[in-house]
Amino acid sequence: MLLDRRVPPNKYTFPFVLKACAARLDLRAGRAIHRHAARAGLHADLFVSTALIDLYMKCAFFRHATNVFDQMPSRDAVAWNAMLAGYALHGMHQQALAYLIRMQDTRLRPNASTLVSLLPLLAQQRALSQGKSVHAYSVRACLHDKDGVLVGTALLDMYAKCGHLRYACSVFEAMADKNDVTWSALIGGFVLCNRMLEAFRLFKDMLAQGLCFLSPTSVASALRACASLADLRIGEQLHVLLAKSGLRSDLTAGNSLLSMYAKAGLIDEATALFDEMVVKDTVSYSALISGYVQNGMADEAFLVFRRMLACSVEPDVATMVSLIPACSHLAALQHGKCSHGSVIVRGIAPETSICNALIDMYAKCGRIDLSRQIFDVMPARDIVSWNTMIAGYGIHGLGKEAAALFLDMKNRACEPDDVTFICLISACSHSGLVTEGKRWFHMMEQKYGITPRMEHYIGMVDLLARGGFLDEAYQFIQSMPLKADVRVWGALLGACRVHKNIDLGKQVAKMIQKLGPEGTGNFVLLSNIFSAAGRFDEAAEVRILQKEKGFKKSPGCSWIEINGSLHAFIGGDRSHPQSPQIYQELDSILVDINKLGYQADTSFVLQDLEDEEKEKALLYHSEKLAIAFGILTLGEDKTIFVTKNLRVCGDCHTVIKYMTLVRKRAIIVRDANRFHHFKNGQCSCGDFW
DNA sequence: GTAGGGTTAG
Incomplete structure (x- = not known):
């Protein structure tokens, strides 16, 4: 149509065509139209320029967008918003905020669109106080009146992502208009803050308001809650709900279902669902890969990865972060090195989560030296990086190195968390550093105010008992404020085996039996203790009991x-x-x-x-x-x-x-x-x- | 404006 000389395009034509290019990220066509507009003398027109900025920003051609913006003789709020939204789209917070600040120097004021672009940035950065200022501004500027649903939803999402569900709820309640996105944002916020039961309640409230609010997004959040609560019953109900509603073939919903089944250990269901999916994307493949890895089927995970490549579906950061642990499980260094090469080729090797997975992989493949190399050169470390490195030293029996790293962490003002101490105690346990381990345990509570969880108690019992202090370990369990679970007793039982203490072993075994049919491995341990003492009849009895109860021992x-x-x-x-x-x-x-x-x-x-x-x-x-x-x-x-x-x-x-x-x-x-x-x-x- | 897959400990 543009080439039809009889009807020359005008300033009303170009923006629409450019919009179409932007939607398809068709940069080549867009640039051709840019030249065309320049020849027609329209390239500096307000509407044409704004459409060009939008196009270039979406295609990440920042210099081109900036040039267009700079050459505009006059700009309205929409032009400023296009720059801001463009940077926001690519997560370039600093640049986006710089445009907001420059905009303040003009007589233009941020409008609803500005805030809708700005708020997700603040949400991502958890910039609560700036978010509050924006909220106040939106009230003063009466931006709730027009586009109220959009501004309100962006605000409540910002509060939820900053962990302030109370504010999120009050924004939600004050909103006159709500739509499916509003509900989804709030339900997702509760899931994000680990308030799964309340997320469900909201989901139910939403359905009570009418099916028009049901969306793949809200179902996805509800399914995440199911996975986290391990509530398969509700998960299956949601599956039925999806099948009944028109969302049966929705990709987001399908991926969420697949992931929920995989996390529940129903890997066959997950596989079947995957095979039934007509359209599969990177997320579908990644979910299945991670499902296999989580269920101990690392080799299957590799097969899916190969299938993915064969189907020309591009792996991304999450795919590789799911796949690399498969190498760790198998301790397959060559596979691991291959994956490492693959992330370098894909240009995602500096990503923190990728580095974390690699540190873990090299440590578990016996190359703690390579773990440390990655740790030292990675551009940005988070708490997982530190914990993974400490855990790596732990499994190699390098308790002193683990402790040194903890000091390093403190010097760099990185706050340890509960997992850090699990790693440290376990590192001491593997290195026989009983006194040091006890010190960490006390320091955790007294200096860092972290209340011990079951995992910490398991670590302490393991530390004491493995170090030969069986009675002290027993006393320790008695004095725990939590009711010791089968894993705590299992740690003690394991040590009874090592130290050949049959009497205590029997006593502990009784405790475990009282707790019910939880620990498969414990039958084996108990039976081993009897065998070690030459009491084969009793050993056999335990084995028979184990069989009767339907436990299988995984073979060595x-x-x-x-x-x-x-x-x-x-x-x-x-x-x-x-x-x-x-x-x-x-x-x-x-x-x-x-x-x-x-x-x-x-x-x-x-x-x-x-x-x-x-x-x-x-x-x-x-x-x-x-x-x-x-x-x-x-x-x-x-x-x-x-x-x-x-x-x-x-x-x-x-x-x-x-x-x-x-x-x-x-x-x-x-x-x-x-x-x-x-x-x-x-x-x-x-x-x- | 929301949302699906992901790394540490046990």
């Missing part, structure tokens, strides 16, 4: 990454193609280490077998198989790194020390709990295994 599994491929073994496993060589190697190792004085600690065998058979049962534990495979495949200069899903058994711990001598290898084992660095007949953890 160890794996090793060789050239980027994972090789997994379970105890006595002969499924690996190189099994004959592996078993031969282990038998030969046994001969060599016997010469050095090794004696099998058969108390770790769970069945009642003859001594020689016991020795064999021990010899073929999964961690030993994986290590033997490593010895056979990797060159002598390479450290062998094996990961086990459960705790390393005590006999394995001893054998691995000997292995480092007879095969002259450095061996690292990551178990469910921590890292064990074996070298020259020693283990880094000493007796705190």
Whole structure:
């Protein structure tokens, strides 16, 4: 139409066409029209210029937008708003605010549109006092009259994001007009502030007002509340509601449902939902990836990631932050390095959340040095960065380094939170620093005013009991202000096993049984304690009881990454193609280490077998198989790194020390709990295994 | 103007 010479475009035509370009982010067409307008002498026209600014801002061509703005002979509030909104759109707070301030120097006053662009910025920065000023200004300027719903919604959202739900509610109540966005903003605010039950109540109130308010956004918030409260029943009701209303195929609603099911552990439902979705986007894929990782299916997560790439759906920060922990779980360093490369290529490597995930990944893959490197160079650290790094030192038994980092954190005026202390106490526990651990616990309450949660008590019991202070740990549990849950008792029971204290172990086991059928692992521990004492009948009884109650013990599994491929073994496993060589190697190792004085600690065998058979049962534990495979495949200069899903058994711990001598290898084992660095007949953890 | 997927501890 523009090329039709008989009807030349005029100042009324250009803005509309430019608007269409902006909506499609079609910069090429937009620039062509810009030139066209210039030839027609209309490029400095108020409406044309404003439309150009809008287009360039949406396409992130800031210089072009600024040029147009600067060349305008006169500007109205809409032109100023276009600049402000453009910067706000790209999260460029400083630039946006600079335009607001410059606007004050003119005789123009901010209008409703200005505030609607401005308030989300303040919300994101949690700038409550500035937000209040804006609120006051909007009242003085009577901006509630026109566009009242928009200003009101932006205000209530700002208050909610600043954590001031009371103000948000009073704005909400004072609003004469409310629409679906208003309701959504308020419900979302309650979810954000972790007030899930009230969020539900609001959602119900909203439905009572009429179905016209129901929107994918409000359902999404309600589903988040379900996931957080682990209330699957309501979640399913919402699923039905969605199916009945016209929102069945909405992408936002579908993604929320998928995520809710995944978080509830119903990964099959989540997968089915994903497969049914006609349109899938980055969020859908990320939700499924994170679902698999959260449910311990890291390999499936990689498959979904590959499918995503094959379908040309672009991964973003959240996708990678979901995927990287899959490498951490598998301790698959090569996969992790690949993911690291991928975030560098995508230009998202400096993002704080990406760095945090990488720090965790390298720590769990045995490369605490690389964790620290990332930590040191990352552009901005948040509390998660510090906690992750401290936790990383913890699992490596580097309690002193963890403490040093805490001091560093204080010097940089970063406030520790409750998780920081969980990490610190656990770090002490893994390093045998009992006194220091107790000090952190007291400091947390007295100096930082953080009330201990169950997790802190679990850490303390673990610290004391693992350090051999079993009675003190027992006393500690008795004196807790909270009712100890199965995890607290489990920590004590685990230590009874290590320190072979059967009497206390039995007592603790009774406590656990009283608490009901919560801890699967505890049956195993109790049974192990009986076995260790040679009381096999009782051990068997516990196992039978466990079976009757329907608990499955997850089998011990160890794996090793060789050239980027994972090789997994379970105890006595002969499924690996190189099994004959592996078993031969282990038998030969046994001969060599016997010469050095090794004696099998058969108390770790769970069945009642003859001594020689016991020795064999021990010899073929999964961690030993994986290590033997490593010895056979990797060159002598390479450290062998094996990961086990459960705790390393005590006999394995001893054998691995000997292995480092007879095969002259450095061996690292990551178990469910921590890292064990074996070298020259020693283990880094000493007796705190 | 609202909103779906995400990193630490256990």
